Amino acid sequence: MALVPALDLRAVxxxxxxxxxxxxxxxxxxxxxxxxxxxxxxxxxxDNLQPRHFFEPFHQRLFxxxxxxxxxxxxxxxxxxxxxxxSDPAFNDLGGIRYLADLVDRAPPxxxxxxxxxxxxxxxxxxxLIRIGGDIAATAQQSDAELDARxxxxxxxxxxxxxxxxxxxxxxxxxxADALQGAVAMAAEAHSRDGGxxxxxxxxxxxxxxxGGLHPSDLVIIASxxxxxxxxxxxxxxFDVARQYAWEPQPDGSRKxxxxxxxAFFSLEMSADQLAMRMLAEVSGVSGDRLRKGEIDAxxxxxxxxxxxxxxxAPFYIDDTGGITLAKLTARARRLxxxxxxxxxxxxxxxxxxxxxxxxxDNRVQEVSAITMGLKSLAKELSIPVIALAQLSRQVENRExxxxxxxxxxxxxxxxxxxxxxxxxxxESYYLSRLEPREGTEEHFKWQEQMDQVKGLxxxxxxxxxxxxxxxxxxxxxxxxxxxxxxxxxxxxYEQH
Numbered sequence: 001m002a003l004v005p006a007l008d009l010r011a012v013x014x015x016x017x018x019x020x021x022x023x024x025x026x027x028x029x030x031x032x033x034x035x036x037x038x039x040x041x042x043x044x045x046x047d048n049l050q051p052r053h054f055f056e057p058f059h060q061r062l063f064x065x066x067x068x069x070x071x072x073x074x075x076x077x078x079x080x081x082x083x084x085x086x087s088d089p090a091f092n093d094l095g096g097i098r099y100l101a102d103l104v105d106r107a108p109p110x111x112x113x114x115x116x117x118x119x120x121x122x123x124x125x126x127x128x129l130i131r132i133g134g135d136i137a138a139t140a141q142q143s144d145a146e147l148d149a150r151x152x153x154x155x156x157x158x159x160x161x162x163x164x165x166x167x168x169x170x171x172x173x174x175x176x177a178d179a180l181q182g183a184v185a186m187a188a189e190a191h192s193r194d195g196g197x198x199x200x201x202x203x204x205x206x207x208x209x210x211x212g213g214l215h216p217s218d219l220v221i222i223a224s225x226x227x228x229x230x231x232x233x234x235x236x237x238x239f240d241v242a243r244q245y246a247w248e249p250q251p252d253g254s255r256k257x258x259x260x261x262x263x264a265f266f267s268l269e270m271s272a273d274q275l276a277m278r279m280l281a282e283v284s285g286v287s288g289d290r291l292r293k294g295e296i297d298a299x300x301x302x303x304x305x306x307x308x309x310x311x312x313x314a315p316f317y318i319d320d321t322g323g324i325t326l327a328k329l330t331a332r333a334r335r336l337x338x339x340x341x342x343x344x345x346x347x348x349x350x351x352x353x354x355x356x357x358x359x360x361x362d363n364r365v366q367e368v369s370a371i372t373m374g375l376k377s378l379a380k381e382l383s384i385p386v387i388a389l390a391q392l393s394r395q396v397e398n399r400e401x402x403x404x405x406x407x408x409x410x411x412x413x414x415x416x417x418x419x420x421x422x423x424x425x426x427x428e429s430y431y432l433s434r435l436e437p438r439e440g441t442e443e444h445f446k447w448q449e450q451m452d453q454v455k456g457l458x459x460x461x462x463x464x465x466x467x468x469x470x471x472x473x474x475x476x477x478x479x480x481x482x483x484x485x486x487x488x489x490x491x492x493x494y495e496q497h
Contacts, residue, residue, distance in 0.1 A: 022126040023055035024119060031116035032059060033107030035066050036077060036100065041110035042070045045117045053124035058090040078104060125163065132159050158331045200261055200344060200385060203240030205486045206473045207460060211421065214344065214385035215467065219376040219418060221350070223390040223409055224425035225397070229458065230389045231270065231348050232278065232482040233425060237387070238263040238346045239279050242316035245343075261343025262315040264336055266329060268352035272318040278482055279316075283307040287480040315340070325354050326374045337382050345382075347375065349389035350415070369414030376418045390415060392424075402431055406463045422464040427477060428454040458484060 034041050051064040065084055069076040078100035085091040091099070108116070136156045139147070147155065199213030214220065214237075224230045244260030267275050281288035284307035286300045296304070317340070319332060329347070336342050347353065355367045372388070379386040392408045404424035409415050416422065432451055437443035458477040462470045476485040 021130070022123040024123055025056055025059075027116045027119045027123075028054050028056060028059045029103055029106070030108050031113055031120060032062055032066070033103035033105075034110050034113045034116070035063075035070075036081075037104050037107040038110040039066075039070050039076050041113040042066070044110070044114050046114070046121075049117045049121055053121055055120075055123070055127075058088070058094065061085070061088070128163050132156070132163065135159075154328055154331050157335065158327050161331065161334060200241055201244070202237045203244075204237070204473075204475060204484065206475065210462060210471060210473050211465060211468060214387070215420075216383045216385060217380040218385045218420040218466075219372070219379050220385060220387045221390050221409075221415055221419040221422045222387060222425065223392050223422065224404065225392050228425045228427055228430060229477060229482060229484065230425055233460075233484050234346050234348055234387055234389055235265070235275060235278055236282065236484050238265050238344060239282070239311075239314065239316055241344050242314040243311065245315050255341065257341070257343055262317070262336075262341045263344045263346065264317045264319070264333060264342055265346045265348065266324065267318055267320045267348050268322055268324060269348055270320065272320045275318055275320070279311065280304060280307055281481050282483045283311055285481065288482060289480070323352065323354050326371050329353065330374065330378050333378060333382065337384075342382060343384055345378070345384055345386045347386070347388040349391060350375075351391050365414070369418075372414050372418040376420075402426070403459075403461060404463075405461075416464065419464060420466045421462065424461040424463055426459045426461055427457070428459075429457065457487070 051060040051067070054060045054063055062081070062085075065081055066076040069080075074080075078097055082091075082097040082100060095102075136152070139152055139155075140149075199211075199215040199218075201208055201213050202211075222230050222234055241261050242263045245257070245262060246259040247255040247257050250256050265275065270278075277288055277291060280286075281291055284300075284303045286296055286304055290296055290300075291304065317336060321328070333342065333345055350371060351368065353371050355370055375386050375388055390409060392404055396402055396404055396408050403426050406416050406422060408424075409422070429451060432447070432454060435447065437447055456476055456478065458475045460473040460475060462473070464470065474487050476487045477483070478485065
């Protein structure tokens with residue numbers, strides 16, 4: 001039953017000998033024979049083996065036919081399959097039904113089927129590695145390549161990571177007892193922490209109490225109209241997480257985060273310098289506008305210098321690449337997770353991320369859907385919370401009540417569906433300041449009274465939360481420092497923290 005398959009030379013680099021292409025035809029024949037002899041052996045295989053993993057093209061088609069028949073609850077055996085492949089030239093060249101009968105006659109015990117499947121899968125991954133290596137070498141040698149060297153490296157990382165991800169054995173079903181044990185461990189860890197949070201603290205006490213902190217694998221959307229402060233809120237949260245970072249060594253040499261975390265901030269709108277300026281203004285207490293203009297005295301400059309020394313070691317990483325693609329964003333996040341660690345990822349903002357390559361379409365709703373799904377998958381994959389900022393549509397401005405709601409999200413369907421939490425920022429003072437009447441009139445006095453009541457206040461409207469209730473959280477907002485803070489109306493309550 002010897003079989004010498006035709007090798008597709010385009011699938012491997014020219015300098016690799018045909019004899020060295022990883023394959024095992026006998027293992028493929030053994031697995032197919034075991035399946036044809038006992039269809040129940042199919043249930044012992046993992047769900048990762050696909051027809052394309054077979055080296056011989058006819059074996060690919062045969063395994064697919066067996067797979068389809070068994071999943072339909074039909075019998076997969078030589079006589080029935082011979083009729084299906086009667087017009088297949090390769091089937092007839094191999095001997096027709098006699099070939100299938102030989103596979104059954106020489107079939108190993110069904111208990112060995114998973115071992116043959118693992119071997120076939122491993123060899124397929126090796127062939128993919130050879131192909132990717134050849135592609136990398138060929139692209140790098142092109143003098144007129146469309147991508148520069150750095151982009152080629154990121155593309156290669158993406159290909160290798162996708163291969164590694166595809167090569168992993170899927171977990172499948174988990175026993176409830178195991179899932180329950182994980183839930184109890186999470187509750188115990190939250191109980192042992194100050195403040196009793198299960199996730200990362202945002203640094204905002206009332207917000208933490210409402211949402212329980214930021215949870216691993218969650219996609220959190222912070223949305224608002226322009227100039228409401230969504231970038232400021234995200235930066236405040238991210239930088240507070242980084243400043244609180246503390247870790248302890250593990251027996252295997254790794255580091256376990258015990259407080260705060262390492263934060264990555266993809267700033268697609270502001271430059272890294274602008275974002276750093278905001279952080280410096282927040283910590284030093286000196287207005288960012290005055291910092292930019294240089295309108296500070298010696299004492300304030302001393303505060304700025306001291307603040308810079310204090311925060312320079314915070315594990316806060318900024319990537320200000322404009323119009324970054326989802327593939328590059330995920331590749332860079334994975335690289336940071338692997339090299340330095342990563343506990344929180346922030347994207348500012350969602351609608352500025354692009355879809356590159358073949359996935360790009362003219363339908364922006366579909367693109368945003370792919371981006372939100374990609375960010376949610378990244379959050380689960382890296383087991384970290386991902387905060388993505390989003391712009392609200394102009395329809396908010398046309399309503400008398402300008403408090404945002406879920407339907408105000410641009411391309412709202414996919415964002416609302418994929419997000420674990422959606423928070424809106426609303427500052428009444430922003431809208432009221434634009435309705436100032438003429439000075440000296442009675443209306444102006446009334447307007448001034450209203451402004452005094454709402455100035456420095458902000459509301460976080462939680463429109464969706466998988467893990468808890470929706471509602472509104474009130475915070476303070478310092479416009480000079482673009483800083484959100486705790487609204488200490490009940491001082492005794494905050495002294496307990």
